[in-house]
Amino acid sequence: MTESLKRAGLILGVLLAAVAVVFAFSLANPKPAAAQDGKPHWILELKDGSVDIELLPELAPGHVQRVIELTGRGFYNGIVFHRVIEGFMAQGGDPTGTGMGGSDLPDLKAEFNTTVHFSRGVVAAARTNDPDSANSQFFIMFADAPWLDGQYTIWGKVASGMEFVDMIAKGEPPASPDKIISAKIEYK
Secondary structure (H helix, E strand, C coil): CCHHHHHHHHHHHHHHHHHHHHHHHHHHCCCCHHHHHCCEEEEEEECCEEEEEEECCCCCHHHHHHHHHHHHHCCCCCCEEEEEECCCEEEECCCCCCCCCCCCCCCECCCCCCCCCCCCCEEEECCCCCCCCECCCEEEECCCCHHHCCCCCEEEEEEECHHHHCCCCCECCECCCCECCEEEEEEC
16 A cells, blocks of 8 residues: 555544544533523413513523522422512512522522613512522512612513413412412423
8 A cells, every 4th residue: 555545544534533523422412402492481380371481591690590400400399479569579489488498509699780670570589688699589570670770680581471470469478379380491
């Protein structure tokens, strides 16, 4: 065999090996569904109907990741709305139903922004007076509240089903609190 044929065979062999490695890696590490199928949506099944909440990872990546993780664990299934103020907001996400609890994960750093305003349908992280104390609790706005802009982390917005949010039993706490029957993540 001539020297040039040997060299060409060696180059071809190296290229084929590289292609095989890339192919094997792509099979072992597929892209996450979010990257393939669009934007994440948090779907809450309530007693009156489904609420579709578009998640906003471009505003609050840490908070969106937390909601996705907890939803995957089934954390929000059966959790009540423990604080629901007519004309203001509905708060949930506390496994104790008291407003004092959270998940077993560490609290999140604030991801405040001023590009999206607190308006009807906005979903944000509930927290204590410490800006970095958000965990699993959230609230959905019934009405505009511009005084909250830049004070709480906004991580979602109701895309459909706001009429079902409006039907959540009111009270602090409600006499007979409504709950999240089930929660799931879909990509649209």
